Each structure stands twice: as structure tokens, then as C-alpha cells.
Amino acid sequence: MYDITSKISFIMQKKKDKILELKNDKDKLKRKMYLSFLSFAIPFLWIIQYMERFIPSFTGSSKLFPDIKPIDYIALLLTVTAAMFLYFYTQRYIKTKGKFDTLRHSIMDDIGSMICNCHEQCTCREDFIKEMDEKGIDLIMR
Ligand SMILES: [Zn+2]
Secondary structure, three states: OOOOOOOEOHHHHHHHHHHHHHHHHHHHHHHHHHHHHHHHHHHHHHHHHOHHHHOOOOOOOOOOOOOOOHHHHHHHHHHHHHHHHHHHHHHHHHHHHHHHHHHHHHHHHHOOOOOEOOOOOOOHHHHHHHHHHHOOOOOOOO
16 A cells, blocks of 8 residues: 555555565465475374385285275375375465565665655665564565
8 A cells, every 4th residue: 555654665665565465475375384284294194104004915805905994094085185285385385485585686676776755865775674674574685
């Protein structure tokens, strides 16, 4: 939203709003990524624990997996489902992180020149960098 009372230029305000939005998306995706990793890891560890029940038997028994239990099927289903979510969120995270860094670098290039409408010495640049830093966006390190 354009704040008419701010001395920061319109384009910089737009970029600021966009980068805050991207950061929010990125943080949400990161949380979803961790959650889907946990949802993957727990049933996966179960499978590792009872690995021998997942080994097919080609002798005697008419069943290919004579030792497998219903809970093992559930663990398998959960592992596959969680792995799909993990893949999906990771891809989206990488994409959002890429956009976020591109915009962050673009803002870093912009703050080297004019970012405000002041005509005399001012602290807009410092204030802007500090404000963004407080919001978790580093404009100093590439
Ligand atoms: Zn200024």
C-alpha cells in the first residue's frame, strides 16, 4: 500500500511490500517443508525398523509378503504421501526463495542510489535498511 506521508519513493514502497509478501510465503513454505519431512521420517523409520516384513518371499508361502501387517501398509502409504508433499513444498520453496533473493538483490542495488524524495541530507536509507532488518530481511549481505 502506498503511504503518501512516507518519504520513501513509490517504487521502493512497492518493492518493500512485495519482498515482505515473498518472505511470508517463504517462511510458510519452510514450515510446511519441515512438517512434511517429519511426516515422512516417522513412518519411514517404522519401515526401517521392520524392514524384514517388507522383504518379499519367493519360497513356500502363496503370499509374496507373508509377514506384512496392516499397519505396515499404512506406514508405507504415509511415507509415500509425505514424500510427495515434501517434494512439492521443496520445489515451491526453492522457487520462492529464488524470487525473494532476486528482489532482495534488486533492492540492494537500488539503495545504492536514491530511494526517497528528500532533497537534502536524510536518514531514509539507514532507516529503511534497519526497518527491513527488523523484519528479517538482510539488505547488507548478498
Ligand atoms: Zn530521505
